[in-house]
Amino acid sequence: MSxxxxxxxxxxxxxxxxxxxxxxxxxxxxxxxxxDFTVGVAVASILVAAFAALLTHxxxxxxxxxxxxxxxxxxxxxxxxxxxxxxxxxxTDTIQMLVGxxxxxxxxxRSVEAAAQEADAPTSEEFLRIVNETRIGKDAxxxxxxxxxxxxxxxxxxxxxxxxxxxEVGGDLAEVLDQVAGTIRERSEIKGQIxxxxxxxxxxxxxxxxxxxxxxxxxxxxxxxxLNVFVQHxxxxxxxxxxxxxxxxxxxxxxxxIKIKF
Numbered sequence: 001m002s003x004x005x006x007x008x009x010x011x012x013x014x015x016x017x018x019x020x021x022x023x024x025x026x027x028x029x030x031x032x033x034x035x036d037f038t039v040g041v042a043v044a045s046i047l048v049a050a051f052a053a054l055l056t057h058x059x060x061x062x063x064x065x066x067x068x069x070x071x072x073x074x075x076x077x078x079x080x081x082x083x084x085x086x087x088x089x090x091x092t093d094t095i096q097m098l099v100g101x102x103x104x105x106x107x108x109x110r111s112v113e114a115a116a117q118e119a120d121a122p123t124s125e126e127f128l129r130i131v132n133e134t135r136i137g138k139d140a141x142x143x144x145x146x147x148x149x150x151x152x153x154x155x156x157x158x159x160x161x162x163x164x165x166x167x168e169v170g171g172d173l174a175e176v177l178d179q180v181a182g183t184i185r186e187r188s189e190i191k192g193q194i195x196x197x198x199x200x201x202x203x204x205x206x207x208x209x210x211x212x213x214x215x216x217x218x219x220x221x222x223x224x225x226x227l228n229v230f231v232q233h234x235x236x237x238x239x240x241x242x243x244x245x246x247x248x249x250x251x252x253x254x255x256x257x258i259k260i261k262f
Contacts, residue, residue, distance in 0.1 A: 009035045019073065027150055028079035029122060041072045056220045059231045083122050087151045090123045095159065095181040102174040108163055109134060126151065155184045198258050205254040
């Protein structure tokens with residue numbers, strides 16, 4: 001049944017992959033086909049809806065089940081951001097690998113391939129993709145730019161630009177990358193200080209967002225009929241919709257306050 005469902009979903013979403021396409025899953029580090037992941041999300045939606053309906057009310061179960069695909073998208077975004085953060089943390093060591101390869105006489109792409117073999121994920125995965133794409137005819141400059149876009153890394157974009165400039169005008173690329181590594185290292189120290197200063201605000205936001213949901217679930221378990229007024233009475237429905245809207249607006253507001261661009 002599962003294989004039949006995956007085949008049917010794959011025929012529907014086609015090459016585009018739907019909302020969970022290959023690029024989205026790759027950026028999140030999820031090694032699954034889009035059809036497999038879509039079927040998994042659909043099954044999870046049904047199970048979560050049934051569980052919530054048993055604990056609270058059928059209408060709430062339907063709402064929770066309908067929200068599950070969006071929560072899956074949010075989870076993929078979180079995994080993507082974690083993967084990007086790990087890539088940034090590895091970037092200084094990555095540059096040192098490239099510099100070492102260049103100083104022993106390797107070409108840029110050979111140094112990238114050596115770094116892909118020695119580095120940890122996600123750097124190894126991204127560098128291996130650069131090597132494979134250039135082997136099938138893709139321009140190396142575009143391959144580096146694509147990695148910078150996928151990882152949303154301005155620092156790696158500098159590396160790509162330095163490599164491209166070296167290809168055009170020549171020079172000691174190893175020395176240039178050494179200077180870039182120093183700049184990136186200083187930026188990483190500043191980023192660490194900013195993250196430590198904003199950690200308290202993030203934790204406060206998480207607690208404030210989790211409290212109303214946690215209290216609602218605890219009340220539903222302790223007294224299953226206590227919250228029925230929110231789905232059985234018109235005023236309760238209006239209050240529930242208003243609460244969800246304020247919850248979303250408040251969550252977005254707090255996320256903007258604690259998210260610092262640098």
